[in-house]
Amino acid sequence: MKIKNILKGAVFGVFAVSGAAHAEVTLNALFMAQAAYSEDDIRNMTEDFKSANPGVNVNVELVPYEALHDKIVLSQSANGYDVVLYDVIWPAEFAQYQLLENVTDRVDADTRKGILDGAWTTVEYDGSLYGMPWIADTKFLFYNKEMLKKAGFDTPPATWAELESQAKAIKDKGIVDYPLVWSWSQSEAAICDYTTILSGMGGQFLDADGKPAFNTGGGLKALEYMVDTIDDGLTNPNSREYLEEDVRRVFSSGQAAFALNWGYMYNLANDPAESQVAGHVGIAPAPGTAGISTASAVNGSMGLGIPTKSEHKEEAWKYIQFLTSQKVQDQYAKLSLPVWEASYSNPDVIKGQEPFVDAAKTSLAVMAPRPTMAAYQEASSVLQEALQNAMLGTQTPADALNGAAEAIGDIQ
Template sequence: MLKFRKTTLVAAALASAAVAPHAMAETKINALFMAQAAYSEADVRAMTEAFTKANPDVTVNLEFVPYEGLHDKTVLAQGSGGGYDVVLFDVIWPAEYAANNVLVDVSDKITDDMKTGVLPGAWTTVQYEGKYYGMPWILDTKYLFYNKEILEKAGITAPPKTWAELTEQAKIIQQKNLLKTPIAWSWSQAEAAICDYTTLVSAYGGDFLKDGKPVFQTDGGLDALKYMVDSYKSGLTNPNSKEFLEEDVRKVFENGDAAFALNWTYMYNMANDPKDSKVAGKVGVVPAPGVEGKSEVSAVNGSMGLGITTASKHPEEAWKYITFMTSQATQNAYAKLSLPIWSSSYEDSTVTAGQEELVAAAEKGLAAMYARPTTPKYQELSTALQQAIQEALLGQSTPEDALKSAAENSGL
C-alpha cells in the first residue's frame, strides 16, 4: 500500500512538472512600428507596457523602423520564418498585402460596436474589396501649420484659405524680409512627396486613375504638379524641400525658419513644446487650403492600421494586442500626437483640452481626406510619381512630360 502511494505521488509530481511550464509559459509576439510621426516610440512602449501588465502571459517584442523601411521589412520578414505577428501598415498597402497574402482577413473579428464607434473614414484604412485586414490606429491627414507671430508682423490677419492666397502671403513675408523662404514642404524622393502631391490633387479636383488607368497626367493632377514647380522656382519654397522628409520640415518650422509648413497631426504638440521648439505658443493650424471654385479645403488620407501577418504563430494574442492598442481608452490617453479613431472621443475634454485649434482643423480635414490610388501595384506607381516630381522640381523635365512618363512607367 505504501509502495503504491509513493508511486502515485511520484507520477502526480511528474505530471505536474510536465504541465506547469506549459501553463505558465509566456507567449512572445513580435510587433513592427515606425520610428517617426504620429505616436512616439515612448508612447508605443508605454501603451505596450500597459498591455503586458494586463496580460502577463504575453510579452511583446517591439521593433521600430523609419516609415521608408516599414513596407519592405514587413514583406521580407514573411519568408524568413521568424517574421512579425503584428505590423503597422499604411492605407496604401492593403490592396497589395491582400493580393500577396501578407495580412490576415479579420472581418469576422470586427464587432458591431467597433463598426459604429469608429469614424467611418477610418475604416477605409484597413479595407480592401469589402474585407477588413486589421484595425485603424493612426487617423491622420496633413494640415497647414503657420507661424502666428510672423503673419502678424507681416500684417496678415488670417491664414490662407486657398493655395493661391498662400503664395501671396508668402510673397508679403519675403518682401518684408521676415523670412527668405517662407514655405517648407517634404518633397524628398519618397512617399512624403506623394502625400503633399495628393493633397494638392485633392484641392484641384484631380484623379489618379480611371478604369484602372492613370489620368493624373491631366487636369487636376497636372495642375497640382505645376503648383509645386511654380512654388519651388519662385524662391518662396525652401530649396532644401526637395530633400526634406516630414521630420526635416518639423525641425525647420520649430526653429522659426518657415512661416508655412504642411505636416501631419503630430507636429502640433511637438512644435508647441518649449523644451524643443523656438515657436512654442505661436503655432497655428488649419486644414490645408483649397482652390477657388474647386474646393474649400484639401487633405490626403495618411491613416495607418495594425494587422496580423499570415506568418504569425500567435494570431489570437496578436489580435488581443491590436484591440488594446486601438481601444478608445488607450487612444484617449495618448491623443496629443495622434487623434483617436473613435467618434465619441471628440466629446471628451481629456482629448480636446489644449488642442482645440487642432481638433477644429481635424473636423474639416479628416472629412475631406483624399485617398492615394488603391491598387496592388501601388509601389510601382508611387516610385514612378516620386521620380516625376523630382525631375519637374529640378527642371529636368516639364510637369507635362514628367507625369506622362510616370503614367507610362506606373505598371498600370
C-alpha cells in the same frame, strides 16, 4: 519593388525570439519611428498591455517609414512579426499575396459603429478587413502666427493662391528667407504632399476606367504649383531632400512661416522643449481652390494587422485590440487623434488642442485616397521620380507627369 521579387529573394530562417523567461508567449511587433505616436508612447502602451496580460511579452521594433513595407514583406519568409503597422496604400497588395490575416469576423458590430467611417478605409480591401484602424491622419497647414501678423495677415490662407501670395508678402518684407517648407524628397512623403494639393485643385489619380489621369487638370496644376513656388524663391529648396521630421525641425526653428505636415507636429511645435516658436504655431486644414474646394487632404491613415504566418494570432489580436481601444487612444491623443467618433466629444481629448481637433474635423472628412492598386509601390516610385525631375528642372511638369502616366499604365 515587386512583392513577389522580395519574397523570392528573401532568406528563409527562424526569427530569433527573446523576452522574459516567464512569458508564455512573446509577440514581435513592428512599428514606424516617424510621425503620429512617439516611441515613448508606443513603449508605454505596450507596458500597460503587458501588465494587463502577464502571460504575454512583446518585443517592439521601430523602423523609419521608408523601411516599413519591405520589412513586412521580407518577414513573411521567416515568421518575423505577429503585429505590424501598415499604410492605407498597402491592403490591396497585402491581400493579393495573403500577407495579412482577414479579421472581418473578429470585429463586432459595436466596434464597427464606434469607429469613424473613414478610418475603416485604412484596413479594408474588397469588402474584407485586414486589421484595425489605429492612426487617423492627414496633412495640415501649420503657420507661424507671429510672422503672419508682421506681414499684416490676421488669418491663415484659405486657398492655395492665398498661400502663395501670403508667402510672397512675408518674403518681400524680409521676415524669413523661405516662407514655405515641405517634405518633397524622392519618397512617399512627396506623394502625400502632391496628393494633398492635387485633391484641392480638383485632380484625380485615375479616371473612371482606372487609367492614369494625374497628368491632366488638377494633377498637372498641382505639380506646376509646386515647381512655381521653388522657382519664385518661396519654397526652401532643401525641401526636395526633406522628410517630415526635417520639416518639423525647420519650422520649429523659426525658418519658415508655413509647413505642410501630419498632425503630430502641432503639439511638438508648441512645446518649448522641442520648438523655438512654441506658442506661435497655428494649424488649419490645408487650403482649397476657389470654386473647386474649401480644403485639401490626403488619407495618411494607418492600421495594425496580423501577418498570416504569425504563430500567436490570438495574443496578437488582444494586443491590437488594446492599442486601438478608445481608452488607450484617448490617453495618448496629443500626437495622434483617436479613430473613435465619441473621442471628439471627450473634454480630456480636446483640452489644450482645440485648434488641432477643429482642423481635423474638417480635414478628416475630405481625405483623398492615393490609388488602390496591388502594384502601388511600383507606381509610387515612378511618380516620385517624375515629381523630383520636375522640381529639379530637368523636365517640365507636363513632360514628367506624361512619362509617369505612360509608365504606370504599363505597370497596371
